[in-house]
Amino acid sequence: xxxxxxxxxxxxxxxxxxxxxxxxxxxxxxxxxxxxxxxxxxxxxxxxxxxxxxxxxxxxxxxxxxxxxxxxxxxxxxxxxxxxxxxxxxxxxxxxxxxxxxxxxxxxxxxxxxxxxxxxxxxxxxxxxxxxxxxxxxxxxxxxxxxxxxxxx
Numbered sequence: 001x002x003x004x005x006x007x008x009x010x011x012x013x014x015x016x017x018x019x020x021x022x023x024x025x026x027x028x029x030x031x032x033x034x035x036x037x038x039x040x041x042x043x044x045x046x047x048x049x050x051x052x053x054x055x056x057x058x059x060x061x062x063x064x065x066x067x068x069x070x071x072x073x074x075x076x077x078x079x080x081x082x083x084x085x086x087x088x089x090x091x092x093x094x095x096x097x098x099x100x101x102x103x104x105x106x107x108x109x110x111x112x113x114x115x116x117x118x119x120x121x122x123x124x125x126x127x128x129x130x131x132x133x134x135x136x137x138x139x140x141x142x143x144x145x146x147x148x149x150x151x152x153x
Contacts, residue, residue: 006104007109010049010058017067025092059109061102069093071106086114088124107140
């Protein structure tokens with residue numbers, strides 16, 4: 001990459017370039033083939049980025065017309081703060097762009113938007129085996145010490 005990466009909001013013209021990144025992200029977490037997300041979920045996710053009443057947002061990293069990565073984030077209320085919290089839900093970069101600062105730039109793009117929105121914090125989760133990503137996360141954030149519990153329905 002000789003030119004700098006641009007971090008920008010996704011546009012409705014980006015779908016065909018965003019989709020392979022989205023599919024790659026889901027495949028990384030085992031959602032491919034028979035366990036792939038239903039196309040309705042992808043369609044709903046995409047539509048939320050352009051709905052002013054939805055708190056879900058998307059940024060992409062672009063270089064010379066190629067999308068190199070995506071990040072999806074959302075704002076939500078909290079019982080312990082007046083300002084909204086920002087949850088960085090999905091982060092993915094193409095294999096060819098890893099280790100080149102694209103992931104960091106996407107995270108920093110979320111930081112900027114969270115600050116503009118008056119948010120007091122950005123947080124995210126990753127799988128405990130995602131050691132490569134955690135090397136970056138340890139540089140741009142701090143581990144909270146919380147353990148996540150869930151019950152699926």
